[in-house]
Amino acid sequence: MKHISIIIIILIYLSVFQTKAQNKENLFTADYKVTYRLEYSPDSTYIDKKSTEDFYLFVGDDKSKFISKNKWIRDSISSKRLENFNGSHLEMPKKNSPKTNFLEVIFKDYNDNQISTVDRVASDVFLYSEVIKPYTWEIKKDKKTMNEFEVQKAITSFAGRNYVAWFTEEISIPQGPYKFEGLPGLIIQISDTNHHYNYKLISFQKTGGKEIKAINRGRNYVKASKKQFYQAKQDFYDNPIPQIPFDLTPKDKQRIKEKYKKRNNPIELE
Amino acid sequence: MKSLKNSFLGTVFLLALGSSSLIASQNNSSSNMDETISFHCVTYTLSCGYSGSVCDMDELEDIEAERDYWENELC
Numbered sequence: 370m371k372h373i374s375i376i377i378i379i380l381i382y383l384s385v386f387q388t389k390a391q392n393k394e395n396l397f398t399a400d401y402k403v404t405y406r407l408e409y410s411p412d413s414t415y416i417d418k419k420s421t422e423d424f425y426l427f428v429g430d431d432k433s434k435f436i437s438k439n440k441w442i443r444d445s446i447s448s449k450r451l452e453n454f455n456g457s458h459l460e461m462p463k464k465n466s467p468k469t470n471f472l473e474v475i476f477k478d479y480n481d482n483q484i485s486t487v488d489r490v491a492s493d494v495f496l497y498s499e500v501i502k503p504y505t506w507e508i509k510k511d512k513k514t515m516n517e518f519e520v521q522k523a524i525t526s527f528a529g530r531n532y533v534a535w536f537t538e539e540i541s542i543p544q545g546p547y548k549f550e551g552l553p554g555l556i557i558q559i560s561d562t563n564h565h566y567n568y569k570l571i572s573f574q575k576t577g578g579k580e581i582k583a584i585n586r587g588r589n590y591v592k593a594s595k596k597q598f599y600q601a602k603q604d605f606y607d608n609p610i611p612q613i614p615f616d617l618t619p620k621d622k623q624r625i626k627e628k629y630k631k632r633n634n635p636i637e638l639e
Numbered sequence: 640m641k642s643l644k645n646s647f648l649g650t651v652f653l654l655a656l657g658s659s660s661l662i663a664s665q666n667n668s669s670s671n672m673d674e675t676i677s678f679h680c681v682t683y684t685l686s687c688g689y690s691g692s693v694c695d696m697d698e699l700e701d702i703e704a705e706r707d708y709w710e711n712e713l714c
Contacts (some may be wrong), residue, residue: 443711448702465686489708494701589667589701613713615689625713 370379381486389458397434397473399427399581403555404438404545404571411470415633420469428544431479434581435547439469470632473547476584477501485584488598490605491612495598496590504551506534516570520557529638530561540573547594568637599635606632687714 403426410416423438443466473488484499504525509586510524511522518537525532527549538554545556546568558569581639605612606629610622680694683706691709693702 413653443707447700447707451699451703466710468706472708472711489704492705494704588698614691615685615709615713617689617713619711 370574374542377538380611392526395583396545396580397429397432397583399432399434399576399579401428401542402426402574402579403428404573404577405547405568406571407546408567408569408635410565412631412635413565416615416634420470420639422469424471424546424568424621426544427547427576427579428542429581432583433477434583435475437469437471438504439467440472440474442467443469474584476582477548477550481521485599486595487584487590490598490601491609492614493591493601495593495601496584496588497593497595497598499548501550504549506552508552515557518544518557523552528636530563530566530636532559532561534559565634595637599637685710685714689713 382465405424405426406421408419408422410418410420411420412418425434425436425438427434427436434504446466463596465602473486476485476487477483478485479501482501482600484501485496486499487496489495497577504527506525508524511525513520514537515535515537520535520537523534523536525534532549534549534550534556535558536545536554536556540555540556541553543552545552545559549556549559556568556569556580557570558568591601609625609629610617615638680698681690681702682690682692682704685688685706687710689709691706693705
């Protein structure tokens with residue numbers, strides 16, 4: 370009897386520690402938080418109409434996370450709302466959350482050399498993974514001062530667009546916004562040569578070791594290739610109404626169709 | 640023997656109680672939300688008046704993420 374009780378107690382403790390360990394695995398320590406502002410043209414038929422959105426890049430030893438600031442805020446508000454969940458109904462938010470046009474979250478993990486992108490299309494949450502391939506950067510001699518840093522020019526091509534980047538060796542972190550990386554210092558600005566997507570650094574902070582949620586691979590993602598994901602997104606933008614689980618008014622249907630029709634200029638063209 | 644059995648059951652009960660409350664508190668922290676409870680159907684309302692329900696999702700965070708997605712996209 371004594372032995373059985375000891376075994377059961379050990380099993381219970383093990384299950385508790387396993388849960389703790391699993392939760393720990395979903396976090397990583399970020400030493401730096403970089404904030405970028407993106408100015409972009411969401412509609413390729415009206416390039417002069419620009420939108421802006423801010424992004425956070427959290428950088429750790431071997432992992433990073435790139436997320437829209439507004440999505441970050443929305444997720445924080447959601448987490449707080451869940452604490453008030455009554456078991457069957459989620460009340461609508463009292464405080465308006467900031468809107469985002471970027472639900473994607475980009476995780477880099479240098480242990481397995483993977484970039485994992487999580488994004489949502491209607492009710493499906495997609496995960497697509499890519500191998501981290503080195504960019505072919507051409508570093509130029511041009512130098513200037515930007516955000517009080519001495520920056521140097523570099524050029525590259527990525528996913529159907531040509532880019533000009535300005536990086537600084539004063540911050541020796543080979544990272545940048547979106548999926549960009551691989552220069553001898555932090556990217557302070559990067560823009561495609563047509564100025565459809567232009568990321569500019571707003572702030573750089575040391576976090577003192579902030580715990581950041583990493584990708585949760587135990588989730589029920591729709592695992593797809595990048596091509597399959599972009600196709601699913603395009604299909605939704607082309608014909609959104611059947612995938613929307615609400616009985617929309619004719620006016621709302623029209624508004625939503627118009628809204629998605631204007632999202633036709635993704636950063637990755639191929 | 641009886642007192643040993645009672646003591647054993649009491650210990651298991653307290654440990655089980657302790658372990659589940661630990662899971663709940665960890666899962667309800669803002670840094671990491673992993674619900675272990677299954678919800679059959681949860682209804683929700685968007686600020687623009689539309690109501691919906693999500694069924695057969697295991698994680699509360701997924702349900703809230705779905706609600707928040709439509710709130711962001713439609714309202």
